[in-house]
Amino acid sequence: MIFDLWKQIKRKEFSPIYVLYGTESFLVNETKQLFIQNVLGEDESDFNLSTYDLDEIPIEVALEDAETIPFLGDKRLIFLNNPGFLTAEKTKDKVEHQLGRLEQYMKEPSPYSIVVMVAPYEKLDERKKLTKELKRTAVVAEAKKLGEHELKNWIVQRAKANGTIIDNEAVERMLALAGTNLFLLTSEVDKLSLYCNETKQIDAETVEKLVSRSLEQNIFTLVDKVVHRKVDEALRIYYDLLRQNEEPLKILAIIAGQFRLIYQVKELARRGYGQQQMGGYLKVHPFRVKLAAGQAMQFSDEELTRIMKMLADADYQAKTGGMNKELLIEMFLFHLHSGS
Template identity: 45%
Template sequence: MSIKELTKKLKSESYSSLYLLYGKEKYILEHTQKMIVQAVLDEGTADFNLSSYDMEEYTIQSALDDAETLPFMGDYRVVIIQNPYFLTGTKAKQKVEHDLKRLESYLSNPTDHAIVIFVAPYEKLDERKKVVKALKKHGDVIQAEKMNIQLQKEWVNHAAKEANVHITNEAAERLIQLQGENLAMLISEVNKMALNVGVNGVIEPETVDELISRSLESNVFTMVEHVANRRIDAALRICYDLLKQNEEPIKLMALLARQIRIILQVKQLGTQGFTEKKMASLLSLHPYAVKIAAKQGRSFSEKELKKLLIQAADADFEMKTGQRDKQLTLELFLTSVVREKQVN
């Protein structure tokens, strides 16, 4: 079931007695859980009819006892079952005796006054287990799968809509490029920018560049972008800002070398006719990272990129062996790239 389908059912007050939320995307798990709870329980009685049990600390029996208890001043009880590791092949850190036979019995005939939500932060469940089969048969299932760029953009657009603003396609892509794949951070940044542009405002790429809390790797992306366009002052400005934040020159050098290597790999694969989607899969990169690398690669020849990787390796060696001051070595590397581009 998709989030959209679940939202539609909840709005029509069509509730399931059982929900299974599983996957590694924490934000979707938390968002979906909150959405179900808010739809089912009145704010005034939520404190009486909402409970949560961590299966690494409490037995499933105690959670089911709660689910079978009549709600207080409301129509439903909501019982959240966190970390149901018995749905997987893993074992808990602490030994807790769970009566899975009783759980199987409950799943086949759940009480109509309780909504039981299983929140399983695991990539995979053990499909061979009876409890997993029963839960998938009788409950509504939401998989919090790893986000591709299209799904990330949908969530970003949804967050903007919820905040009563509009975000352009270019701004959404820019945000994902600079912030990375952490969905919770993406939504947080959208909400921050929404406050800045105001109700019915528009979030443009310039808004993103001005307000976003940049990750280290996104700063390196931008540094390489400035270098590729011969903006050495802008590249050094980012470099100095990162050094002021106590980022190690050796680490920055390694990230620069990594980005140059990615640009070279994308350039080589592009000449072989690979699509950006296929390149992303082969290189285990986010599709937008490939798109940026392809764009940056147009400023360099393959020969130049190979030479830069050799220079980066030499700079790394000089830093680690103390042959030259680390910061000076980093500065010289950046300026040499621009100087070489100007000569060519």
């Protein structure tokens, strides 16, 4: 687990070779920063930190650097980004790598360098001999999307690091409003901690008042208002989005995406899928699946089919110029509320 690796880095328990893979860019960036802060002394980055893009530079060139004695320091830190030879995914492959050179280095790594291979891929290719050897000899950590429980714990720990306490209701509200993007969540927790510097307590009311809503989250709330037959509040959110110069076609597309997700979640639930399975199958975060499942309970299959047809018709009319785009969405919301 990535957090176990963080503990090792902070304890300065280093291995000569690491493989950091996964698609959660926030965790990748945080890990890289932890390496820099804990491996290199103050002002050493200029001399003993190197970064190579393996889409552009052969690995043998980078390994020559790893075998160079550090200047004015104890260790060199080498980041090898985009090692496409470790995945089955299609990559740029602009250069040919002498992978035998890497295999040789793995057997006898430099005692004064730490090499971190940063693979921004969902999976490593377990069939490859090189991958198997790396998993045997190197420290391999996955920077994967956090589950709901991990996200909640992340928010709590981030607040704690800022010297504040956030209650459970506030954590739930933050995820509902800000979504699951760790970059955004970190920014929002830091902002709330600063605001609550005196009380040291973050509650749901403060979250509601201060947390920024993304366009997607605003539209999720809009749909939620319609689900609960509060069309006046849904329209108020819609008019606010227009005042913020959001494009009506984009708003319509995201509304359609949310109802498509509701429809898919309802169908997959009928087939016996769990939330984690749905998230993997639909390639969305399980927390979004959880919220969509709650909304799906408010609609029958017939209603959802009718709504999807209404959205398709609205999209066609908007793109063919048959009607004012702003009015189209307004009419859709009224019809959705009335059930006509």
